[in-house]
Amino acid sequence: MSLLTLRDLTCLRGSGPGAFRLEIPALSLNGGEAVAITGPSGCGKSTLLDLLGLVLRPQAGEGGFRFDGQDVASLWRRGKSDILAAMRASRIGYVLQTGGLLPFLSVRGNIALSRKLLGLPEDGLTEALVTALKLEPLLNKLPRALSIGERQRVAIARALAHRPTLLLADEPTSSLDPANADTVMTLLLQLVTKMGVSAMVVSHDWALMERYGLRRIEAELAGGVTRFRS
Numbered sequence: 295m296s297l298l299t300l301r302d303l304t305c306l307r308g309s310g311p312g313a314f315r316l317e318i319p320a321l322s323l324n325g326g327e328a329v330a331i332t333g334p335s336g337c338g339k340s341t342l343l344d345l346l347g348l349v350l351r352p353q354a355g356e357g358g359f360r361f362d363g364q365d366v367a368s369l370w371r372r373g374k375s376d377i378l379a380a381m382r383a384s385r386i387g388y389v390l391q392t393g394g395l396l397p398f399l400s401v402r403g404n405i406a407l408s409r410k411l412l413g414l415p416e417d418g419l420t421e422a423l424v425t426a427l428k429l430e431p432l433l434n435k436l437p438r439a440l441s442i443g444e445r446q447r448v449a450i451a452r453a454l455a456h457r458p459t460l461l462l463a464d465e466p467t468s469s470l471d472p473a474n475a476d477t478v479m480t481l482l483l484q485l486v487t488k489m490g491v492s493a494m495v496v497s498h499d500w501a502l503m504e505r506y507g508l509r510r511i512e513a514e515l516a517g518g519v520t521r522f523r524s
């Protein structure tokens with residue numbers, strides 16, 4: 295069953311003649327499915343994630359954008375930023391290239407934050423994520439005292455702790471050495487599969503992503519415009 299469907303959408307990054315233009319003729323993602331978004335540097339992969347993460351608004355027009363039973367295109371059109379912010383906080387988890395952890399919170403605090411902000415009661419998930427990602431010895435440390443690989447494992451726990459419907463991961467292993475990258479990517483994909491969370495993983499390295507058996511959504515570049523379709 296479809297979790298996400300986009301049809302005939304355009305979005306712009308920046309303004310004026312220098313703005314970057316992204317077009318999405320048709321793109322969909324099923325519940326529990328994991329896909330890889332691939333393409334060269336600067337083609338618009340992060341821009342696509344920002345659109346899917348309800349951060350970047352689509353251009354006004356006739357295009358369709360449905361996510362988790364909601365008409366997102368209509369919410370943007372009607373300026374319903376409070377509903378979009380609530381959806382973003384509760385249904386989306388984001389893993390950035392370099393962790394994006396809050397530097398003044400411990401590992402424990404970073405992982406707990408999203409559940410705390412949403413007022414979710416403890417249900418054992420945080421503990422399960424800490425165990426699966428081998429984070430017990432790190433819980434009281436600040437992010438600056440962690441290796442890059444440890445930071446990425448914490449970032450994955452933080453992104454999944456509130457049980458989102460969709461995990462967006464932007465080059466989550468590109469700053470790691472190959473062995474660490476494989477460990478972290480394998481853990482990420484095992485967790486989303488186990489939790490039934492859908493995932494979109496951005497990578498410029500299709501050869502690497504292919505090994506994990508993900509469906510591919512590839513950038514098509516023509517006439518200064520990037521198109522993603524699936």
Ligand SMILES: Nc1ncnc2c1ncn2[C@@H]1O[C@H](COP(=O)(O)OP(=O)(O)OP(=O)(O)O)[C@@H](O)[C@H]1O
Binds near residue numbers: 313
């Ligand atoms: N504020 C802005 N104004 C205009 N263009 C922008 C702005 N921010 C980014 N861009 C352009 O948007 C395009 C898409 O950027 P984006 O970060 O989405 O690409 P990417 O595929 O994720 O790149 P990378 O793989 O290098 O991270 C790039 O050409 C970039 O130069």
